[in-house]
Amino acid sequence: MRTMIKYFFLCLTLLTFSACTPSEESSVEASILAPDNSPYLVVLGIAQDAGYPQAGCQKNCCRDLWAQKVQRKMVTCLGLVDPQSKETWLFEATPDFPDQLQLLNQELGQDAGVLPKGIFISHAHMGHYTGLMNLGREAMGAKNAAVWTMPRMTSYLTDNGPWSQLVALQNIQLQKLKADSTFQLNERLKLTPFLVPHRDEFSETVGFKIEGTKASALFIPDIDKWERWDLDIREELAKVDFAFIDGTFFENGEIPGRDMALIPHPFIEESRALFAELPLVEKNKIHFIHFNHTNPVLKMGKERALLKQEGFGQCEEGDYFAL
Numbered sequence: 001m002r003t004m005i006k007y008f009f010l011c012l013t014l015l016t017f018s019a020c021t022p023s024e025e026s027s028v029e030a031s032i033l034a035p036d037n038s039p040y041l042v043v044l045g046i047a048q049d050a051g052y053p054q055a056g057c058q059k060n061c062c063r064d065l066w067a068q069k070v071q072r073k074m075v076t077c078l079g080l081v082d083p084q085s086k087e088t089w090l091f092e093a094t095p096d097f098p099d100q101l102q103l104l105n106q107e108l109g110q111d112a113g114v115l116p117k118g119i120f121i122s123h124a125h126m127g128h129y130t131g132l133m134n135l136g137r138e139a140m141g142a143k144n145a146a147v148w149t150m151p152r153m154t155s156y157l158t159d160n161g162p163w164s165q166l167v168a169l170q171n172i173q174l175q176k177l178k179a180d181s182t183f184q185l186n187e188r189l190k191l192t193p194f195l196v197p198h199r200d201e202f203s204e205t206v207g208f209k210i211e212g213t214k215a216s217a218l219f220i221p222d223i224d225k226w227e228r229w230d231l232d233i234r235e236e237l238a239k240v241d242f243a244f245i246d247g248t249f250f251e252n253g254e255i256p257g258r259d260m261a262l263i264p265h266p267f268i269e270e271s272r273a274l275f276a277e278l279p280l281v282e283k284n285k286i287h288f289i290h291f292n293h294t295n296p297v298l299k300m301g302k303e304r305a306l307l308k309q310e311g312f313g314q315c316e317e318g319d320y321f322a323l
Contacts, residue, residue, distance in 0.1 A: 039082045039189050039212045041242075042107060043319040044090075044100040045074035046289050047298075048248055049127025051095065054293040061294050073298065074317065075127045076221045076290045078244065079104040079116075080210065085186050088116040091208065091219060093147075097131030118146045118175070118185070120193075122221060124156050124203035132163065135171045144173040150193065151176070153203035179206065188213050189323070196220060197228040199264070212323025215241040221290040222246055224264040226274060234278065237285055242321050245271070247288025247295070247314070250303055254294045268297070272310065283311035287319075 048054075052073040053062030065072055075094035081104070082088075088104050102112050121129045135142040149157065154174050157163040166172045182192040190211045198205035207220035218236060223246050226233050237243050248265040249255075255263075266274075268288060275283055288297070288307070296303040297314055307314055 037084045038214065039080065039084075039323040041210065041217060041321045041323060042079045042081060042104070043077075043244075043289070043315045043317055044079050044103055045077040045092075045094060045096055046291055046315045046317055047073040047075050047127075048290055048292040048295075049075060049094075049125055050293070051075050051127075052291070052293045052298060057293055059294075061298070073291070074099060078219060079107065080185075080189070080323075081107045082186060082188060083108065084188070086110075087186060089185065090116045090119045092122060092128045092221070093119050093131035093134075094127050095130055097134045100131075101134075113140065115142060115145050118148055120148045120177075120191070120208060121153055122207065122219075123198060123200070123205035124153055125199075125222065128222075129153075129157075132157075132166060132172060136162070136166050137169060137171065140171075142171045144170055146175050147172045148175045148177050150179070150204050150206055152200070156202050177206070179204075182209075194231075196223045198222050198224055209240065210323065215321070215323045217242040217244065217321060217323065219244045220246055222248075223266065226266050226271070228264075234275065234282075237278075237282060241285060242287060243285050244287050244289045244315060246290055247271070247297070248290050248292050250295050250297060254292070268295075268303075268307070272307075272312070275312075280311045284313065287313035287315045289315040 053065040074096035076092060077094050077096070077100050078091040079100070080089040080091065086108055088108065090100070090104060094100065104116060105112055105114050123129075132147065134140055135145050154176060157174060158167050167174060177193045179193055179195045182190055184190050192209040193206040194209065196205050196207050205222060207218060207223070210217045210219065216239070218240050221244070223229065233245070246265050247268050249260070249267050251267050251269045252260055254260070275286065291298050297307060304314065
């Protein structure tokens with residue numbers, strides 16, 4: 001059943017590339033479809049840190065969802081699975097950690113309590129690390145769960161409660177990440193963290209490059225404006241097969257009454273302009289993720305249709321990407 005579901009989602013993903021030329025279609029198909037035992041990424045959440053619907057929101061974007069749980073979206077998270085080695089990894093420990101861990105273990109038919117081989121944390125904003133509380137003695141009471149963090153993030157967890165209790169009780173075992181340093185996850189997978197500019201009040205912020213046997217991906221759920229990065233996202237895009245990038249807001253003014261300069265992200269309309277001259281095969285690599293509850297692409301409408309028309313992807317929970 002899992003295999004059937006997996007390839008159902010793969011086929012849905014492939015349909016988004018129907019506008020490609022024949023040569024581009026074959027390239028895309030080769031990068032997505034792969035033998036059943038190939039490593040793959042699965043999208044476990046797509047929402048901004050506070051989820052969808054967001055606490056206290058009674059506006060049109062969220063009002064109807066309080067009574068329709070099936071349409072809610074979990075906080076942005078990726079699972080990495082190697083069916084051959086029976087290993088999994090989790091990117092981000094979100095407030096939806098219990099459900100996302102359950103879904104990740106279902107990929108291999110494992111018991112719900114099996115921990116991933118590693119949990120990778122991008123930074124210290126609420127949607128990316130607070131799920132670690134589920135590893136503590138009030139919940140799972142985990143033993144030495146491997147949590148990979150950058151230096152400032154390591155210090156933050158070690159020196160501040162309640163996270164320091166997880167360290168002291170050895171519920172988690174912090175493993176050190178180093179920017180731009182590639183290391184092997186196993187024989188078929190490797191990972192490279194890299195620094196990106198963001199609101200770094202408590203920790204640095206990183207994105208991740210994930211490489212498999214046949215394909216590679218970027219995961220940049222949070223970044224300020226693209227021009228603040230010392231790298232060119234278009235050049236980095238050319239080096240990979242998929243890119244899951246910050247799509248928090250669609251456009252400026254999306255949050256009335258708040259200065260959006262204080263919560264900088266590349267608006268999707270800005271990213272569309274930046275990528276406008278890219279060939280379609282490059283646009284097809286881009287999959288927006290990390291949507292704020294106000295973002296209109298969360299609903300069926302003109303903005304969602306526009307992205308598809310222009311060749312961009314939009315992550316959905318349950319999407320699969322073979323590596």
